[in-house]
Amino acid sequence: MDRCVESVINQTLKDLEIILVDDESPDHVPEICDEWALKDARIKVIHKKNGGLGMACNSGIEVATGKYVAFLDSDDWIDANMYQTMYDTAEKHQAQMVFTGLRRVDTNGNVIGYLTHKEKFQIYEGKNEIDGLACDLVASEVSLAAERTLQMSAKVVLYSKSTIDENHLRFVSEREVMSEDMHFNLNMLSHSQCVCVVPRFFYNYRCTTGSITQKVDLDQFERIKSLYFFTLKECQILGIEENIYQRIQRFFIGYVRNYIRVVCRSKSSISEQIKIIQMIVNDPVWNIIWLSYPIHVAPLKQRLFVRLIQKKRIRILKILLKYK
Known part of the structure; x- marks a missing residue:
């Protein structure tokens, strides 16, 4: 201090x-x-x-x-x-x-x-x-x-x-x-x-680097979803319109990717990690995103992550985000 x-x-x-x-x-x-x-x-x-x-x-x-x-x-x-x-x-x-x-x-x-x-x-x-x-x-x-x-x-x-x-x-x-x-x-x-x-x-x-999370915050994904919907509503109220919805979807995807990365690098058991990722990829919020998010123009790494979410390739997601 x-x-x-x-x-x-x-x-x-x-x-x-x-x-x-x-x-x-x-x-x-x-x-x-x-x-x-x-x-x-x-x-x-x-x-x-x-x-x-x-x-x-x-x-x-x-x-x-x-x-x-x-x-x-x-x-x-x-x-x-x-x-x-x-x-x-x-x-x-x-x-x-x-x-x-x-x-x-x-x-x-x-x-x-x-x-x-x-x-x-x-x-x-x-x-x-x-x-x-x-x-x-x-x-x-x-x-x-x-x-x-x-x-x-x-x-x-x-x-x-x-x-x-x-x-x-x-x-x-x-x-x-x-x-x-x-x-x-x-x-x-x-x-x-x-x-x-x-x-x-x-x-x-x-910032501290190299730390390993002992226990995963199971409520984090719900908070990320709340942030997504809160930001959508707030931007509507503020009248911010120009391309904002795809931007909000992008930051949601980024937050989820970081959370899954934390899960995969934590000391939780493999079965617990897979259970959390399954819960994420099966959430209905993705149905909203697939309707309008232009996956085809996204950078390769993001496009790969989104496609794996879309196809629910949980084990590949786990391997990808544990080491990337």
């Missing part, structure tokens, strides 16, 4: 209000937060009951007084010029949102990858352009190899506080709906007139 806070304190943009949200965190985090507040007058601390990441973000929004807000997880850290660059961009173009990039780093801070991102600085204005950006946030076009060309994480976005307040925008709880960041961003995009994308990687996302 110390590295996270230090990376904010040491930003080249000094006019900051820093809000630390302690939601019943373990490992003496409440005391650490209070100690930081004594060291820097810009720091405020909120102690609250644990309600999940989305609710922690909402607590910060409710007390924030700045013109813009941004979010940062305590395990991560940011480059020193991140907020200055994003602030300058927002001010220059009067943007309601500024997106930037994200590095994946291991527990030692070594870079292990960069998540897909736009290749050049871009400005999006007007409903058609911003709706197109919303589609990119959900998933790429079916024919593209990259799963998405814009990251859904709220941690790589600078937000206009007035847009949030005027439209009463808040995060949903990830305990109710997965991918709370994506839904917050979709709502923000629908209320934005100008959005900028800065093609640089400032955010360092710490």
Whole structure:
């Protein structure tokens, strides 16, 4: 956590209000937060009951007084010029949102990858352009190899506080709906007139690799389905139409593929793994997808996965995703 806070304190943009949200965190985090507040007058601390990441973000929004807000997880850290660059961009173009990039780093801070991102600085204005950006946030076009060309994480976005307040925008709880960041961003995009994308990687996302899941979450597939239908309904309400349905189907397929991969690499018995995969491939939700999803234009790996689901080739699916 110390590295996270230090990376904010040491930003080249000094006019900051820093809000630390302690939601019943373990490992003496409440005391650490209070100690930081004594060291820097810009720091405020909120102690609250644990309600999940989305609710922690909402607590910060409710007390924030700045013109813009941004979010940062305590395990991560940011480059020193991140907020200055994003602030300058927002001010220059009067943007309601500024997106930037994200590095994946291991527990030692070594870079292990960069998540897909736009290749050049871009400005999006007007409903058609911003709706197109919303589609990119959900998933790429079916024919593209990259799963998405814009990251859904709220941690790589600078937000206009007035847009949030005027439209009463808040995060949903990830305990109710997965991918709370994506839904917050979709709502923000629908209320934005100008959005900028800065093609640089400032955010360092710490992740663990090589771990083996001891026990599979049997409810995960139901949560993925709930996310699929929730996103469909939300995009209808927001009036996002351009190719969005195939994009939502693509991200559903991607989530399911990742879940089956976790199942196949877990320490569950082979019979239990096969039982879970059978439950997935026999679910009626696929009947909706087969009606409209253009499998023939999908990249080879995705096309192979979808065909195996369609034909219910469970053992081949298991072999494919255990090692790929």
